[in-house]
Amino acid sequence: MDFVKGAQAAEAAMRAVFPATPLLRNDLLSERYGADIWLKREDLSPVRSYKLRGAFNAMRKARAQVYVCASAGNHAQGVAFMCRHFGVHGVVFMPVTTPQQKIMKTQMFGGDQVEVRLVGDYFDDTLAAAQAYCTSEGAHFLSPFDDEDVIEGQASVGVEIAQQLGGDPDHIVVPVGGGGLSSGLRSYFGPQVAMSFVEPTGAPSLAEALRHGAPRDVSPIDSFVDGAAVAKIGARTFARLSGVAQSDVLTLDEDRICATIIEMLNVEGVVLEPAGALAIEALSEVADRIKGKRVVAIASGGNFDFERLPEVKERAQRYSGVKKYFILRMPQRPGALKDFLGILGPEDDIARFEYLKKSARNFGSVLIGLETTKPENFDRLLSALDEAGFTYTDITANETLAQFVI
Template sequence: MTDFPTQARAAEAAMRDVFPPTPLQRNVHLSERFEADIYLKREDLSPVRSYKIRGAYNAMRKQADQELFVCASAGNHAQGVAFMCKHMGKRGVIFMPVTTPQQKIQKTRMFGGENVEIHLIGDYFDDTLAAAQDWCGREGGHFLSPFDDDDVIEGQSSIAVEIEEQLGRVPDHVILPVGGGGMSAGVTRWFGDRLHCLYAEPDGGACLRAALKAGKPVALDHVDTFVDGAAVGRIGAKPYEILKDVPLPDVLSISEDRVCATIIEMLNVEGIVLEPAGALAIEALGDVRSWIRGKSVVCLTSGGNFDFERLPEVKERAQRYSGVKKYLLLRLPQRPGALKEFLSILGPEDDIARFEYLKKSARNFGSVLIGIETKRPENFADLFGRLDDAGLAYTDITNDETLAQFLI
């Protein structure tokens, strides 16, 4: 039986029939910020703007006699399968969640053309996966898992082969985003104990952490689909077998709002477009600052399939996380001049982003929903002090998720 390193090298060599190695770039901005040598492995620059093309191609080339491939995907695996179906002249049937961003659906159609058909089924990936497997069981074809497949894991390991060749050595750390675990398992298996692997997953899809705590893959009670490329409710069984000995402190849970801040920063500072899952590894740098100082670190920018219709939401969440935007319920006197007096309390860097009376009546006071943006988080402490001095009653609801769902 061929050993894994030989298989991984063969997979990496096979990729060259489809696309060149993705760049490994030292990022000056991040390196200076974290006092380390930070490199970005730019999987967002693959032909389908994610690493998923690697696993799809490797698995499909090993099933060369198969004419029909079936898959379930939150978007990126679908694009990889669609691209390879057209490239290899195969037929693909692709199942995607109804909640998949339109950009990913349209790109899947574009990459696959007449070679693929798309079915939108299920609100969550696990529902979509069950539907795809059921269809494949009835209609035939080769089911191509996005992560729970030895050939897919082997294909994703080609990333690690490229990193070592491009850097000319093994880095001290590599930070990997985790969804179903296929890529992180492949990279981990290639490097073994030659470096320190760290794993970043979204708070709303922390399936690796849950599996490590339980000692086996377990289904999450709820999955937040915002980081759609990593919103998986149960880690794959095959990836888990490779990752089951990962120390729990090496698994970093990143809030969805933090991911938004990184997306905006990388777009504004570096001109790099990342989808939420693609930004996980970079945002995780802040959690391991003391570990990586003076070291070489590779962050995998796993995908750049970002739907710009989501940008207002991403900006909103980033502002709330960074503390420069807050929402207040303000109890405002209903008399002439009251609004003008309130406006005079605002500081020179404070702007009103939203102003809405929640209840209009003949009472002496009315409730107002007000959104305020400022340039520096510390400005809010000054503003709240002035509101207190003026005797105005207010409630900060910025982080009240229940109220935010209905009001913001």
């Protein structure tokens, strides 16, 4: 059976387990980019991501009694869901540092069929423990992406897109982590459909593999976009993506992705995880290429922990330029703080203020966070600070300092 027929067979078999995810036209994005833009809403699957597709297809073919995976996120939940469906035993290895919410959701989807084991502080340790367990117990290891049956299962997203549109789209924008979804879509549609592949700046595994001609470990990675933060793309997935042009691979800053999460939540009422927002934010990077075209952006997942919302909002504000942090030298004299406050404009707000006064010093250091309504307000504010003789250092983009003080 060729790949296209295999993906179609996988999609047909899935209908006994869960319905096709919606493909919805988005008026806001269509008007913004002058294109016919549709969102493939994988965030509306039973486990709020596309990962259950690959797990289903691999498990229906393997027919094992015990399945094992190593994951702290969507793959774990997809495997757990399918273990319950097939009535088989699953052992899910997760790092000890996994948030309790993700552990609880995995247990909820798996029920009595799934055992969660917390091993290691880092994923490499977790993976090694899972593979060692498979060797000793004769269990079947389910890769999150580097498996031909998983790739075929993820390609069912493409089967549904073609069915729901009544034909192929002109352009697809897809996030890339380990490459299971992206390689599946590329293999299904072939070169006749233009594709853009999007990675977070902190984990450019596909871009580096293309640059070197083979999968390459890009550690250390930034794990913020956890659904796409993979240090090394799969060997099997890269074999299907190796012909991709480097110009078709886009990398997006993590803070920039946060701005899209906030906009989709506030304007559209759509809850997306960082990886789920990648393709939507990347539309601006291909705006010239998609004008007048029928475009599908893959909203790959919506497993967003709302405890992260303050951080996401913070990063979005910093990226958009409406929030900045400074170390300000404040003269230690009466009225100095009043002088500073008088410089602030009507749209400026103090979000953070920590003043360390030291005796026998002429100046004290102040950590100050300022919010405003539009980025250009900072031009006026900084000019006023210069005229008043204040000395300051902008630390907004200093990631090392930000980890400690922001």
